[in-house]
Amino acid sequence: MYYDCAEEESHAVKPPPFDYKDPRSLEEAVSLLSEHGEEGKVLAGGQSLVPLLNFRLAQPSVIVDVNRVEELSYLRRRDGRLQIGALCRQARLEQSPVAHEGWGLLGDALKLVAHPQIRNRGTVGGSAAHADPAAELPVALSCLDARFKARSTRGERTIDASDFFVTHLTTTLEPDELLVEVEVPALPERTGHAFEEYSRRHGDFALGGAAVLYTKNGGDTCSEARIALLGAADTPLRAREAEAALRGNRLDEELAAEAARIATRDIEPTGDIHGSSQYRKRLIEAMVRRALVKAAA
């Protein structure tokens, strides 16, 4: 299409036209979603949505930009739990002591999320609600048994991680619901953590990965293990059978390999030009094994 660059006022506007709403309070935000939820889209950090707008792959008629809803940007501990306001920037969580001391798995995962420039804008809630199965935060939050608080004009509800992620880019959130908080329960004493993934370049989406939380009892046997797989299915995937196989046992290399095999036995990752399904399956198995050894060390 011919585009007259000399014409005054003719700027290359990439995203499709939309009505722009920028509520200043949570109340205003949910009322806008109640009005426009079906045809609207929530804009948080924008690091996934804006590329989709630039390519015109997403063409929402209304954008509800929640970046000025400052009451959602908190990060706090309450009764031993970590409460992350949906608008808390990924960089802020990454730089907070809680991502290293109490919930180190979040720190492990955030280091792998794209690049600092992206994490300065990207939000924790946005990554969760975008629900990309190749993204690190949903996998870490699934491993941590996080709970997701959603608000609408109809009220508030809390959703467990196991119910939150439905399929590729889809959560159980209704169109009129706004994710307002991610709550992470306290971890037992003597819990080790590890997030292992393989990507072709640092900061790229990984071809496969695994998050592990490994809790030891007094005698160094495993009292609880949690394994969440990245890139194995259309959602973050908990490997419950492998978790059960670890409980009550002491981890050695043989058991780590066996648990990794069980964890990936039934997965069928989607293959593409960067790696076949079979390759990714073996890759995720290796990531589980490495993460287990690291978390149990």
Place this chain on the structure above:
Amino acid sequence: MKPRRVSIEINGETYEREIEPRLLLSDFIRHEAGLTGTHVGCEHGVCGACTVQMDREPVRSCLMLAVQADGHSLRTVESLADANGTLHPLQQAFHESHALQCGFCTPGFLMSIEPMLAEARDFDETQIRELLAGNLCRCTGYQNIVTATELAANRMSGAEPA
């Protein structure tokens, strides 16, 4: 799709404009403010050429709507050199180390690295490469960009003479 009135501070100057909400911040900077030092490469957040600083933090200006910067303070590559043209130590180090060939990616690199220079003094090479990982360069192979970053960080801390 009503136009919105915004007031955005860039390099200390305030730009008040009436714009469409869908206008990208990168396009506001280039076409409305006329600051063409900020380059636009991939326009989907991968290449980092359009990196600017908003409230001192490096961000991709192609992944923000200009209306989102209303009331915020931005810095672009034009802010680095003195009014009399003396280069910022980071620019000087890029120049001396041959850290650019075509120069298209350079503004993004500079705006990503600049806020981290004080910390980068204590970085090893891996950490410097991680700092640079959000910006793509197709000419240099990065080696000289790493060298320039080390040089600038050392000079700013006084460890190396300018």
